[in-house]
Amino acid sequence: MSEFVPKDLDRRRFLLEVGSTLAVLPLLSACSIGTVAQADSSILGKLRRNALPIGGEWSGAIEAPTDVSWRTELPVTKDDGERIRIAGTVFASDGKTPSPNTLIYFYHTDKFGIYGRGNEHKHGKYRGWLLTDQKGRYEFSSIRPASYPNSTQSQHIHMTVTTLDKREDWIDSILFEGDRFISARERQESGKRGGFQPIVKLTQGSDGIMTATRDILIS
Ligand SMILES: [Fe+2]
Numbered sequence: 001m002s003e004f005v006p007k008d009l010d011r012r013r014f015l016l017e018v019g020s021t022l023a024v025l026p027l028l029s030a031c032s033i034g035t036v037a038q039a040d041s042s043i044l045g046k047l048r049r050n051a052l053p054i055g056g057e058w059s060g061a062i063e064a065p066t067d068v069s070w071r072t073e074l075p076v077t078k079d080d081g082e083r084i085r086i087a088g089t090v091f092a093s094d095g096k097t098p099s100p101n102t103l104i105y106f107y108h109t110d111k112f113g114i115y116g117r118g119n120e121h122k123h124g125k126y127r128g129w130l131l132t133d134q135k136g137r138y139e140f141s142s143i144r145p146a147s148y149p150n151s152t153q154s155q156h157i158h159m160t161v162t163t164l165d166k167r168e169d170w171i172d173s174i175l176f177e178g179d180r181f182i183s184a185r186e187r188q189e190s191g192k193r194g195g196f197q198p199i200v201k202l203t204q205g206s207d208g209i210m211t212a213t214r215d216i217l218i219s
Contacts, residue, residue: 043164044068044131047103051168058170060105060123061162068103070133072140074126081111081143084202086174088214089136090161095195095217098136101164102218105129108145108157123158141209144202147181154181163218172198174214193217 044064051062076083090099107127109115115124126145130138145155156173172189175182177199190199200212 043101044103046164047101047131047162050162050164050166051103058158059160059168060107060127061103061129061160061168064103064105064129064131068129068131070131070138072128072130074128074140074142076126076141076143081146083141083209084144085139085141085205085209085211086157086200086214087137087139087211088216090132090138090216090218091136091196093218098132098134099163099218100132100134100136102132102136102138103129103162103168104132104138104216105160105162105168106140106157108142109148109155111143111146113146113148113151113153144176144210147179152181154179154183154186159216161216161218166218171216174212175199176212177201 044066048062048064051064052059054062090102090104091097092099105127106129107115107123110124110126116122117124121127126142128140128142130140132138142157145157147153147155154175156175158170158173160168160170162168172193175186175190175198178201182199187199190197196215196217198214200214202210202212205211
């Protein structure tokens, strides 16, 4: 079972290793992604230059589709699991100014705690991208993930954030209040985040979908 979450030290080493690769990314992007037209794509092009290369253990912003939007609905059915929706606003480091044009990549396990199966992407099929709107908003719907099989790992949704002036980096994973596997440390860390808690509380929306808010602070 791959965890796809590097330890801090591993992550730093990884970032150092990709540093030289990133220097040539604009060229690679232009060659591999092809013509990217229109105003939004120009923003996306700049964001891609701050994304980590394809193949990183936990990154994925560079694969954002050209029609990325502030709302993403993953194509799921009842059989996939419990439908959920996460919405929030991304704020600049002052915690007050909304951050538009921020690229979010997210992924999580299926309802059995598994990422990719067979020929699927290693992050599995529950992955998507969001580009915050002018108010810094994003919203996506998917299904609730599960703990890894035979583990006490809390259910979680991984997220990376890429901005026009900051390289793609991962942020605290979304956790779910009520999950018995949330550790004391995770709860302690979450408590330090003020109004930007990664532990979210799902409540039933007017349309029946379990919904939670997760605001993000760019640090
Ligand atoms: Fe994970």
